[in-house]
Amino acid sequence: xxxxxxxxxxxxxxxxxxxxxxxxxxxxxxxxxxxxxxxxxxxxxxxxxxxxxxxxxxxxxxxxxxxxxxxxxxxxxxxxxxxxxxxxxxxxxxxxxxxxxxxxxxxxxxxxxxxxxxxxxxxxxxxxxxxxxxxxxxxxxxxxxxxxxxxxxxxxxxxxxxxxxxxxxxxxxxxxxxxxxxxxxxxxxxxxxxxxxxxxxxxxxxxxxxxxxxxxxxxxxxxxxxxxxxxxxxxxxxxxxxxxxxxxxxxxxxxxxxxxxxxxxxxxxxxxxxxxxxxxxxxxxxxxxxxxxxxxxxxxxxxxxxxxxxxxxxxxxxxxxxxxxxxxxxxxxxxxxxxxxxxxxxxxxxxxxxxxxxxx
Amino acid sequence: xxxxxxxxxxxxxxxxxxxxxxxxxxxxxxxxxxxxxxxxxxxxxxxxxxxxxxxxxxxxxxxxxxxxxxxxxxxxxxxxxxxxxxxxxxxxxxxxxxxxxxxxxxxxxxxxxxxxxxxxxxxxxxxxxxxxxxxxxxxxxxxxxxxxxxxxxxxxxxxxxxxxxxxxxxxxxxxxxxxxxxxxxxxxxxxxxxxxxxxxxxxxxxxxxxxxxxxxxxxxxxxxxxxxxxxxxxxxxxxxxxxxxxxxxxx
Numbered sequence: 001x002x003x004x005x006x007x008x009x010x011x012x013x014x015x016x017x018x019x020x021x022x023x024x025x026x027x028x029x030x031x032x033x034x035x036x037x038x039x040x041x042x043x044x045x046x047x048x049x050x051x052x053x054x055x056x057x058x059x060x061x062x063x064x065x066x067x068x069x070x071x072x073x074x075x076x077x078x079x080x081x082x083x084x085x086x087x088x089x090x091x092x093x094x095x096x097x098x099x100x101x102x103x104x105x106x107x108x109x110x111x112x113x114x115x116x117x118x119x120x121x122x123x124x125x126x127x128x129x130x131x132x133x134x135x136x137x138x139x140x141x142x143x144x145x146x147x148x149x150x151x152x153x154x155x156x157x158x159x160x161x162x163x164x165x166x167x168x169x170x171x172x173x174x175x176x177x178x179x180x181x182x183x184x185x186x187x188x189x190x191x192x193x194x195x196x197x198x199x200x201x202x203x204x205x206x207x208x209x210x211x212x213x214x215x216x217x218x219x220x221x222x223x224x225x226x227x228x229x230x231x232x233x234x235x236x237x238x239x240x241x242x243x244x245x246x247x248x249x250x251x252x253x254x255x256x257x258x259x260x261x262x263x264x265x266x267x268x269x270x271x272x273x274x275x276x277x278x279x280x281x282x283x284x285x286x287x288x289x290x291x292x293x294x295x296x297x298x299x300x301x302x303x304x305x306x307x308x309x310x311x312x313x314x315x316x317x318x319x320x321x322x323x324x325x326x327x328x329x330x331x332x333x334x335x336x337x338x339x340x341x342x343x344x345x346x347x348x349x350x351x352x353x354x355x356x357x358x359x360x
Numbered sequence: 361x362x363x364x365x366x367x368x369x370x371x372x373x374x375x376x377x378x379x380x381x382x383x384x385x386x387x388x389x390x391x392x393x394x395x396x397x398x399x400x401x402x403x404x405x406x407x408x409x410x411x412x413x414x415x416x417x418x419x420x421x422x423x424x425x426x427x428x429x430x431x432x433x434x435x436x437x438x439x440x441x442x443x444x445x446x447x448x449x450x451x452x453x454x455x456x457x458x459x460x461x462x463x464x465x466x467x468x469x470x471x472x473x474x475x476x477x478x479x480x481x482x483x484x485x486x487x488x489x490x491x492x493x494x495x496x497x498x499x500x501x502x503x504x505x506x507x508x509x510x511x512x513x514x515x516x517x518x519x520x521x522x523x524x525x526x527x528x529x530x531x532x533x534x535x536x537x538x539x540x541x542x543x544x545x546x547x548x549x550x551x552x553x554x555x556x557x558x559x560x561x562x563x564x565x566x567x568x569x570x571x572x573x574x575x576x577x578x579x580x581x582x583x584x585x586x587x588x589x590x591x592x593x594x595x596x597x598x599x600x601x602x603x604x605x606x607x608x609x610x611x
Binding site: 026068074207 | 402403404405407408417420422423424425426428431434435437439440441442443446447464466467471
């Protein structure tokens with residue numbers, strides 16, 4: 001077994017990207033993700049890779065677009081305001097079906113906000129963010145180990161589903177240090193991909209990467225094609241080979257109240273579940289690992305067995321909408337959120353649960 | 361019978377969508393001839409812009425990417441860095457390159473990206489219906505400067521070639537026109553030099569082509585070329601602003 005090493009979350013993403021065969025990184029400085037570009041600026045030249053600090057987030061995402069069109073495994077990272085700037089490019093990447101991995105080490109917003117951790121970019125991440133009919137796959141790690149593991153899976157998913165894949169992290173996970181066992185390196189050859197831009201070479205037909213379909217019928221056909229792909233991705237996470245990356249269930253079998261939270265919040269909620277159980281409250285936890293596709297099916301099924309759900313987020317309430325859509329009004333769905341860069345404590349959450357249990 | 365003139369090999373057999381009298385067709389041809397003569401077609405990747413030449417990729421039988429508005433130099437950067445052995449060029453208009461894409465072009469030039477940029481400057485937005493461009497001349501009437509471009513509120517025409525020539529990294533920067541046979545022959549040599557520069561691995565090469573827009577200028581093609589000579593060239597003088605290619609001058 002590989003050794004455990006102590007790493008920051010941001011660094012774990014960087015090293016995992018290299019292990020996944022990523023040799024191209026384009027980014028622009030922003031806190032609190034700075035350790036990631038700094039790590040890759042040092043590491044990528046050691047593996048004959050390219051680290052490039054772009055003139056802006058817009059420049060960086062378009063460099064990703066260019067590199068991805070050649071078949072390379074490529075990554076960019078940023079934090080909330082920077083990810084807003086990248087949305088134009090993400091829409092183009094989704095439209096052109098170009099694989100790439102994006103990292104958002106989320107901070108407090110809106111506007112310039114602050115550099116403290118937040119989960120207020122859920123809507124932007126899962127609803128597309130940019131213009132047009134598209135989705136982005138979104139992974140939400142909750143530990144430094146998962147920052148590494150899900151980075152590798154993100155590159156796999158990007159290539160498998162020909163789509164940008166977003167790792168939605170936050171300032172806590174990015175900055176904190178934990179022991180990590182690094183995954184095995186992946187052998188990746190960009191020349192095995194089809195339709196990539198390499199120069200026409202001896203090919204009879206040239207390859208073209210474009211997102212323009214002037215004819216309404218053609219664009220509609222393209223959009224339904226994308227839609228069907230997204231349905232397929234959803235099925236894969238619901239029942240198929242990506243099932244294990246949909247969500248984690250913790251003590252949900254006999255739970256009267258099921259907490260729902262992702263990322264760093266899920267770590268706090270595990271403590272809350274333990275404390276509840278000690279007090280005789282049968283609490284459980286659903287932790288979505290994939291935010292899009294969302295574990296709608298599982299939440300829907302569990303809503304038939306439990307009495308209530310409570311969503312906890314570091315926002316004024318975004319994922320709670322998806323939980324309510326899954327629950328379809330069967331049981332009450334409560335919400336507790338802290339925002340602006342504040343992290344709720346297990347005590348605060350317990351107090352909220354006490355109120356709910358009294359109501360119930 | 362000898363065939364003395366034919367379509368360049370790396371051009372496709374596709375009728376242009378451009379307006380009658382537009383210079384794009386001629387400029388496309390010069391690019392294609394240069395690529396053919398330097399035997400680069402098999403490893404060339406083009407990047408098309410947003411604007412009138414958004415469908416430039418239809419006319420070249422080359423691998424092509426189509427970038428978001430103004431982002432072609434960033435897309436080209438990504439391609440060239442991932443495939444360093446390829447020949448990468450962008451083809452952009454003045455709205456694309458000199459307005460929304462100013463940041464991308466300056467920094468691609470400043471990093472010395474080993475790409476070739478063909479910048480077609482006709483001082484107006486063509487595709488969207490003749491709006492004022494950063495390169496529009498003082499007094500020029502457009503859809504969004506109906507009283508003429510006023511320097512006091514709209515500034516002066518941006519001279520991109522001169523601006524880029526202040527940077528250390530670029531290897532080749534020149535401005536040409538295709539309004540007369542003599543200028544056209546010069547433009548061909550310059551565009552070929554720009555690709556030669558990239559073939560030799562030298563660095564960033566940039567060719568600005570001062571051009572016309574008969575449709576939105578409201579002039580015939582012949583009058584447009586006269587207007588170009590009389591009004592555009594004094595503001596955008598032709599010449600070589602930077603040349604570290606080491607390619608011998610033919611004239």
